[in-house]
Amino acid sequence: MFCLVVFSMALKVLQVHNIANVPSAISRGLNRIGVPSELLEYRDPYEFGGAEYSLELEKKNVFQQGAARLKTFLWATRNFDVIHMHSAALLPLYLDAPLARVIPSAKAKLVYSHWGADLRGKRVPFFSTLNCSKRFVAPDLYEFAPGVEALPVCIDLEYWKPEKAAGNRKKGGVVVMHAPTNRAFKNTEAVLRAVESLKRDGLEFDFRLVEGVSLAELREELRSCDILLDQFNSWYATLACEAMALQKPVLATLRPDILRRFAPDCPIVNVRPDKIAGAVRELVEDAGLRKRKGREGLAFVRKRHDCVVVARRLKKVYEEITA
Structure with missing residues (x-):
């Protein structure tokens, strides 16, 4: 062409x-x-x-x-x-x-x-x-x-092609992913506490902590996960946009004043650090909710972050x- x-x-x-x-x-x-x-x-x-x-x-x-x-x-x-x-x-x-x-x-x-x-x-x-x-x-x-x-x-939607997200999913349980570049800033400690709590309660899912990988490797990890835990401080990062482009539901902490002012239609699941476990459980157990959030995320990224x-x-x- x-x-x-x-x-x-x-x-x-x-x-x-x-x-x-x-x-x-x-x-x-x-x-x-x-x-x-x-x-x-x-x-x-x-x-x-x-x-x-x-x-x-x-x-x-x-x-x-x-x-x-x-x-x-x-x-x-x-x-x-x-x-x-x-x-x-x-x-x-x-x-x-x-x-x-x-x-x-x-x-x-x-x-x-x-x-x-x-x-x-x-x-x-x-x-x-x-x-x-x-x-x-x-x-x-x-x-x-x-x-x-x-x-x-x-982000470049030609690189993060939504069409390529389908078909790359590995067989197995629901995969929850967290990929911090700075553990303290991303509040990785809160993520790990939530994961440990859910595992103790017997919820079945796979958790991946992804660090120190190339962008190409990160893209493959995102394609094969089901849920992304982004950062739990005040706003979402570029990684959240990349995950949404691949139709993955994203969890993050979004400060209300920033949300109202700049992105009131943001489809990211807004959750406090101490409530991560409950939000993860809901998404792990509800495939329909994951699909809906994935579609909403892609539409949002196309409109705002392309x-x-x-x-x-x-x-x-x-x-x-x-x-």
Whole structure:
């Protein structure tokens, strides 16, 4: 099948730092709607699609790292119209913002997105305020940056194909999965307590604790599970979106104010950490409920978290700030 994509010659975008694979998905979405976008990673490119550019900082000493970052900053500000930085900056302390204002050859507009620990419990980095054409925050960070527009995470539905979810299910009992990248933040302790309680009560199910795997391996684990236990703090993560794309019901703790403000139609089973066991039991015992939640999750992700949907929104922003 032949597909023609007409690229906009007036706009070229660089995404910086592939946190949770969201910038990679954004870049793919932009390219699909005709906006040339490339990805720069600090370390070796992630497995998922890789990155067009990598500084490979882990292979350099501190002086070489500084030189590489400065050289890349000067190159990027000359060769891109928009530099969209994700939970990071090209230069330490966000010094790229004030420097870009005084360097005559710098043409790029700077956009900052804050996705997690870079802003949680903190203030917006001071130097970034000196030259910021647009700023976004994840919905669960809105209180740390009042008035800043919230941007949802996005995933590539071509990679997380719902059609491929069917038929990959392994035979056996119901599989409940938890895949923490940070046990403390994800509240893995509460998950393990719930699992132990259910096992003591005699509920039959398989539990998988998945850690330290590649994205391709994670996708296969998600395809073969029945229920995902995401994170039990205040909001859901990219992993929840990936699971919903594969029509898996998801459990998480969603703070009421964030839910009302940003996603009142979210189909994730909202449960307090001390109530995980009861919610898991209900889903394990009710296959019909699992299927319904799976369908609702896919519809929600298609509407809110598809990288093409988010890319269209960003395209308008990029065009406005470069006009």
